Amino acid sequence: xxxxxxxAFTYEEKKKMASQTAEILREEIGLKGDALQAVMLIPExxxxxxxxxxxxxxxxxxxxxxxxxxxxxxxLYQKNPxxxxxxxxxxxxSFAEDMRVILIxxxxxxxxxxxxxxxxxxxxxxxxxxxxxxxYAPLAHKLGLYKLKxxxxxxxxxxxxxxxxxxxxxxxxxxxxSRDAYIAAFIRPVEEKVKAxxxxxxxxxxxxxxxxxxxxxxxxxCGFEGIYDLFAIRIIIDCPEDKEKMQCWxxxxxxxxxxxxxxxxxxxxxxxxxxxxxxxLHITVLGPEQKWVEVQIRTERMDEIAExxxxxxxRYKGVKGEGGLDEWLTGIRxxxxxxxxxxxxxxxxxxxYEDEVFVFTPRxxxxxxxxxxxxxxxxxxxxxxxxxxxxxxxINGKVVSIRQLLKSGDQVEILTSxxxxxxxxxxxxxxxxxxxxxxRLALKETQVKEGLFAKEMLERKFKNRKIEQEEATxxxxxxxxxxxxVSDFYKQIADGQLDVNTVIDKYVELKEGEKVVTGDNMAxxxxxxxxxxxxxxxxxxxxxxxxxxxxRDLKGLDYQLARCCHPIYGDPIFGFVTIxxxxxxxxxxxxxxxxxxxxxxxxxxKAKWSGKGSSQYSITLRxxxxxxxxxxxxxxxxxxxxxxxxxxxxxxxxxxxxxSGNLVVMLEDTSRLEALIxxxxxxxxxxxxxxx
Numbered sequence: 001x002x003x004x005x006x007x008a009f010t011y012e013e014k015k016k017m018a019s020q021t022a023e024i025l026r027e028e029i030g031l032k033g034d035a036l037q038a039v040m041l042i043p044e045x046x047x048x049x050x051x052x053x054x055x056x057x058x059x060x061x062x063x064x065x066x067x068x069x070x071x072x073x074x075x076l077y078q079k080n081p082x083x084x085x086x087x088x089x090x091x092x093x094s095f096a097e098d099m100r101v102i103l104i105x106x107x108x109x110x111x112x113x114x115x116x117x118x119x120x121x122x123x124x125x126x127x128x129x130x131x132x133x134x135x136y137a138p139l140a141h142k143l144g145l146y147k148l149k150x151x152x153x154x155x156x157x158x159x160x161x162x163x164x165x166x167x168x169x170x171x172x173x174x175x176x177x178s179r180d181a182y183i184a185a186f187i188r189p190v191e192e193k194v195k196a197x198x199x200x201x202x203x204x205x206x207x208x209x210x211x212x213x214x215x216x217x218x219x220x221x222c223g224f225e226g227i228y229d230l231f232a233i234r235i236i237i238d239c240p241e242d243k244e245k246m247q248c249w250x251x252x253x254x255x256x257x258x259x260x261x262x263x264x265x266x267x268x269x270x271x272x273x274x275x276x277x278x279x280x281l282h283i284t285v286l287g288p289e290q291k292w293v294e295v296q297i298r299t300e301r302m303d304e305i306a307e308x309x310x311x312x313x314x315r316y317k318g319v320k321g322e323g324g325l326d327e328w329l330t331g332i333r334x335x336x337x338x339x340x341x342x343x344x345x346x347x348x349x350x351x352x353y354e355d356e357v358f359v360f361t362p363r364x365x366x367x368x369x370x371x372x373x374x375x376x377x378x379x380x381x382x383x384x385x386x387x388x389x390x391x392x393x394x395i396n397g398k399v400v401s402i403r404q405l406l407k408s409g410d411q412v413e414i415l416t417s418x419x420x421x422x423x424x425x426x427x428x429x430x431x432x433x434x435x436x437x438x439x440r441l442a443l444k445e446t447q448v449k450e451g452l453f454a455k456e457m458l459e460r461k462f463k464n465r466k467i468e469q470e471e472a473t474x475x476x477x478x479x480x481x482x483x484x485x486v487s488d489f490y491k492q493i494a495d496g497q498l499d500v501n502t503v504i505d506k507y508v509e510l511k512e513g514e515k516v517v518t519g520d521n522m523a524x525x526x527x528x529x530x531x532x533x534x535x536x537x538x539x540x541x542x543x544x545x546x547x548x549x550x551x552r553d554l555k556g557l558d559y560q561l562a563r564c565c566h567p568i569y570g571d572p573i574f575g576f577v578t579i580x581x582x583x584x585x586x587x588x589x590x591x592x593x594x595x596x597x598x599x600x601x602x603x604x605x606k607a608k609w610s611g612k613g614s615s616q617y618s619i620t621l622r623x624x625x626x627x628x629x630x631x632x633x634x635x636x637x638x639x640x641x642x643x644x645x646x647x648x649x650x651x652x653x654x655x656x657x658x659x660s661g662n663l664v665v666m667l668e669d670t671s672r673l674e675a676l677i678x679x680x681x682x683x684x685x686x687x688x689x690x691x692x
Contacts, residue, residue: 007121014043017111024107028148034059035100038066039108045071069101076409102139109136110148113155129159130601153211160598161214168210168217171224179207183231186287193254194235199247201237208232232294236303244299245270251297252281259285262292278302360411363605369406373431376402379414380435387435388442389416403429421446450494451487458493461500467508477507549610550575550583559583559607561617565590568617570670575607576600583607616666618648619673622692626685627659634683638676639665645676662692 009017022039025031037059044050045067052071056064109132116125133156140149158165172179183205191203208216208230216227235255239247248270255261265284273279281297357369359378369377375395379402380387392401394413406412422442430436462469475486481503483489492498548559559575565587567573572588576596585607586593597604625631632652639647645667652661667673673691680689 007116007119007124011043011047014046017108017115018042020114021104021108021111024110024148025104029103029107029145031100031103034062035066035104038063038070038100039104041067042070066100066104070104073101073105106136106140106145106148110151110155113152113159116159125159129156130597132156133160134601150209150211154209157211157214161594164214165210168213168224172207172210172213172230175230179231182287182289182291183233186233186293190233190235190255190258193258194251197250197254199237199251200239201235201251203233203235205231205233232296234296234298234303237297237299239299241299241301244301248281248297248299252283255285255295255297256283259287259293261285265294357406357408357410359406359408362411362413370431373406374402374429375400375404375406375412375414376426377430377432377435378406378412380430380438381432382414384438384442386414386416387438388422389418389420391415391417391420402426447487447491451490454490454493458490458500458503461504462507465504467504469507470511473507473511476510477503480506480510548585548607550605550607559585562586562590562592564592566617566619568619568670568673569609569615569668570673571609573607573609575605577603577605616646616668618664618666620692621663621665621677621680622660622688622690623663623680623686624658624660624688625683626687627654627657628685631659631683631685635663635680635686638679638683639663642676644668644672 018039022036025035025039041050041055041059041063045052045055052064052068055067109128112128113132116128119125132152137149137152137156140146140152154165187203187205191201194201194203213224213227213230217224220226235251237244237247237251262284265282267280267282269279270281279298279302282294283297284292284294287293357371357373358366359369360366361382367378367381369381375393376387376390378393379390390402392399392415393404394400394415395404395406395410397411399415422439424443426439427436430439459469478486478489481489481498483492489498493500493503550559560582561567562576562584567585567587567590573585574588574593575583575585578584583605586596590596623635632650636647636650639645645665648664648666650661650663652659665676667676677689677691680686
């Protein structure tokens with residue numbers, strides 16, 4: 001299965017897992033027949049015991065097609081995509097061919113998450129968990145598989161943020177019995193009064209998932225005890241659509257007459273539904289024992305929309321969404337729920353994104369383009385400079401021209417040359433408006449730069465020949481040479497079509513009448529004048545080797561060292577792509593690293609130290625010890641004796657015979673840091689030295 005090979009399961013373990021996945025598909029999703037048969041055959045195909053041709057001969061074309069779809073997605077993963085991308089989800093769906101492939105993958109991921117609890121491959125477990133949170137849980141939610149969605153989210157939290165998960169679970173276990181009793185006691189009198197008012201309804205209570213509680217704790221920046229709506233009471237009314245609002249507000253009135261409401265917590269999505277179609281009344285009331293309780297009031301129709309999302313909304317309203325994805329998922333979901341068998345699904349094929357293609361960068365980033373987009377469109381989408389210097393590309397390892405059309409699933413690498421410049425005909429090659437506007441801008445900038453270069457060159461030649469240049473005479477020369485626009489005149493000089501000496505000769509001729517040009521005014525060869533290139537050689541002299549390699553051997557990228565953790569040469573590090581496109585380098589053990597990985601995993605890039613440079617880095621050491629006479633001098637003398645260390649500042653506080661302070665030191669790498677810490681710890685009276 002996808003990602004399972006990372007854990008080196010044996011053939012027998014794969015067979016057992018296939019059986020477990022089939023059980024989830026049967027019990028939780030309701031699949032049967034060909035889908036279950038395909039799942040059971042996955043280990044055989046993976047181990048090479050069966051080919052897809054043999055599968056089709058023995059088990060039929062539908063089983064073979066499902067396995068083929070799983071195999072295509074396996075190949076898609078081998079391109080090492082950035083799975084957090086919305087585009088990747090779309091490409092995954094387009095590669096699946098058959099919706100059962102996606103359902104199998106969701107079930108397989110749930111099973112895999114259950115099995116890897118005790119694995120020693122921590123890195124693989126974290127990667128699988130991040131994928132479950134970013135990709136598979138949202139897909140399960142879109143399909144209405146809420147039980148599986150919650151399990152994926154909770155297991156992801158369990159593996160990614162272990163302490164938070166178990167803290168919440170223990171707190172919930174401690175309060176379960178009292179919470180269940182409280183829910184029952186709250187519901188009973190409310191249900192009696194609502195039904196007595198002639199409103200047909202049923203009421204249920206549910207505890208929020210561990211994942212949703214954790215999200216609330218972070219959002220509200222409080223502890224577990226600060227979350228007062230650990231559960232919600234839901235009043236679901238059964239009534240005709242024309243009486244929905246009236247009966248919902250009637251139920252609201254009954255509840256708020258019984259219990260004191262918190263007006264700040266009223267959410268009226270009944271009068272103005274959410275953009276996704278969600279309708280409900282939410283109110284938080286002060287229930288028995290002075291506990292806050294969230295009450296949700298909605299009708300059966302509203303509840304189905306809340307549970308089924310866009311799918312139910314369309315079934316009721318018959319509205320169309322922005323694209324084909326949701327409609328497709330809705331159709332499949334309804335097939336699963338309302339069809340006796342899967343015959344309709346067997347013939348179902350995706351017809352999505354006929355106007356779009358999805359392509360990869362070499363590092364696995366995924367981008368969407370309109371059909372007809374070319375390699376040049378791709379180059380300009382990545383960066384203007386890349387587009388301006390594009391000479392062609394390499395698609396799936398094969399060299400192609402800038403005109404090559406892109407196809408979904410292509411891995412595209414751009415080939416460049418510093419000599420390449422944008423051309424007017426490029427406007428007819430690109431498809432996207434973004435690329436066209438960048439080309440027009442580049443052409444305009446090139447024209448301006450060439451004009452300035454030509455003007456400077458002309459002025460230098462005049463100066464070398466000791467001729468004073470007058471603007472009025474110059475305009476006269478340009479006109480005499482047949483140019484209507486000054487820009488065209490300078491462009492021909494820049495292109496080499498017009499010789500500068502010809503211009504100067506014409507200028508002298510007009511300036512001095514018909515007099516023959518002699519002496520110092522004689523036109524001389526350009527070879528007699530040397531371009532002063534000392535400025536360029538000085539620039540090259542300042543170029544230094546990179547000391548960092550970011551992502552896959554990419555050098556020369558702009559980066560900054562993060563101030564939150566102050567990495568230095570030798571620290572295990574990673575890169576984080578900031579909003580403005582720059583890269584911040586953090587230590588692996590940076591206090592902000594877990595949150596960055598959890599919330600912005602798709603912006604994390606690998607980084608490592610490369611060739612040893614001569615840079616010095618600022619680090620802060622926290623020193624604690626006995627406040628003995630001369631201890632500060634002993635500390636500073638250790639630093640001053642080493643000529644390769646620089647003490648930038650020292651800040652010491654003394655309290656009750658103890659001192660604590662910060663030393664800010666400039667040094668070269670972690671090995672020198674470790675040596676310094678070791679020396680400082682040998683000073684008599686020093687109790688603790690640590691980097692902060």
